[in-house]
Amino acid sequence: xxxxxxxxxxxxxxxxxxxxxxxxxxxxxxxxxxxxxxxxxxxxxxxxxxxxxxxxxxxxxxxxxxxxxxxxxxxxxxxxxxxxxxxxxxxxxxxxxxxxxxxxxxxxxxxxxxxxxxxxxxxxxxxxxxxxxxxxxxxxxxxxxxxxxxxxxxxxxxxxxxxxxxxxxxxxxxxxxxxxxxxxxxxxxxxxxxxxxxxxxxxxxxxxxxxxxxxxxxxxxxxxxxxxxxxxxxxxxxxxxxxxxxxxxxxxxxxxxxxxxxxxxxxxxxxxxxxxxxxxxxxxxxxxxxxxxxxxxxxxxxxxxxxxxxxxxxxxxxxxxx
Numbered sequence: 001x002x003x004x005x006x007x008x009x010x011x012x013x014x015x016x017x018x019x020x021x022x023x024x025x026x027x028x029x030x031x032x033x034x035x036x037x038x039x040x041x042x043x044x045x046x047x048x049x050x051x052x053x054x055x056x057x058x059x060x061x062x063x064x065x066x067x068x069x070x071x072x073x074x075x076x077x078x079x080x081x082x083x084x085x086x087x088x089x090x091x092x093x094x095x096x097x098x099x100x101x102x103x104x105x106x107x108x109x110x111x112x113x114x115x116x117x118x119x120x121x122x123x124x125x126x127x128x129x130x131x132x133x134x135x136x137x138x139x140x141x142x143x144x145x146x147x148x149x150x151x152x153x154x155x156x157x158x159x160x161x162x163x164x165x166x167x168x169x170x171x172x173x174x175x176x177x178x179x180x181x182x183x184x185x186x187x188x189x190x191x192x193x194x195x196x197x198x199x200x201x202x203x204x205x206x207x208x209x210x211x212x213x214x215x216x217x218x219x220x221x222x223x224x225x226x227x228x229x230x231x232x233x234x235x236x237x238x239x240x241x242x243x244x245x246x247x248x249x250x251x252x253x254x255x256x257x258x259x260x261x262x263x264x265x266x267x268x269x270x271x272x273x274x275x276x277x278x279x280x281x282x283x284x285x286x287x288x289x290x291x292x293x294x295x296x297x298x299x300x301x302x303x304x305x306x307x308x309x310x311x312x313x314x315x316x317x318x319x320x321x322x
Contacts, residue, residue, distance in 0.1 A: 002067050007071050008071060008074070010034045017072060018046060024314035034057040040057050069092070071094070071095040078095045098192075101130065108126055112298065112299075114301050116199055130195060136224045136288045136293075137226060142203060144232070154209065156211060185215055186215055188212060196211055227286075229282070239282060243273060251312045252269050252315070253271045260287060263319060266319055269298070292317070
C-alpha cells in the first residue's frame, strides 16, 4: 500500500483528494495536516465524507511514515515548507500550488500535466500539479503546438465555478453576489498563462505568440468551460484526426464531434474537446471539472504514474445524470 500524507487538508481540493484516496485500492492515508483544525474529525469540515472515514486532522508531520506527500497549500506555502523542513530521502512530493510549476534551476519539480510529460512524471520524485485554467487551455492547444500550427495569437474566454476561488469566503464568492451574476477578473494577466506558454514552447520550437485570456466568474459551484480561437489552415477533418492521434493513448481526454456542455465533465476527471472550423479560424471548446481534472484528479493521476500503477486507478468517476 502507498502511504499518503496531506498538508493543507481543509480546502476544497484537499476534500476532493481525500475522497479519491479513500476509494483508491492501493492507498492508505496516514495523516491529514491542518493546524487550524487539529483534533477535529475530517467530516467536521468535509461533510460529504460522513460514513467514509474516521480520520482526524492533525498538526503533526510524521514524514518518515509516508511514501508520498501532497501539498494542498496556499501559493507560496509549499516553498516555505521546503525551505524550513528536512524532507526524507525517497519521499515523493506532489504540489498542488503554483510554487514550482515554472522551470527553474533552483528546483527539480516536473510539470505534472500527464498528457504532456507522462514519461518524465513516471520517473520523477517531485511533481508540480498544473493550474485548473492552465489544464483546460493547454489540453485544447497541445496538438496544434506539436505540429507547430500556433502561428497567431490565441483568444481564450473561460468561465469557472466559485470553488475555483477557494474555500475562504470573499466578496466575489458569497452566494448573494455570485448567484445570477457574472464578471471578469485578471484580464490578460492571469497567473496561469506563463505555465501555458511554457508547455506550448516545449512542443513548438520558437513559440512566441500571445494567449489573450479573459477569465470569467460563473454563478455555479464547479467546472471550467473554455472557448479558444486561433487561425489555422487545416480543414475540420484533418484537425479532428490530429487531435485524436495526439490523445490516442490518454485515458481522460475525449474528442467529441457534437457540441459539449459542462455537466458532461462535472464530478469526473475527464476533459472533453470539441472542434469547429469557421473560415480560417478554429474554434476549440474545452471543459473540465476544476477540482478534479483541474486539481486533485490530476494529482492522483500523477501519483499513479509515479508509483507505476495503471493511470486510471481510483479515477473512473461518472458525471451526475442531472
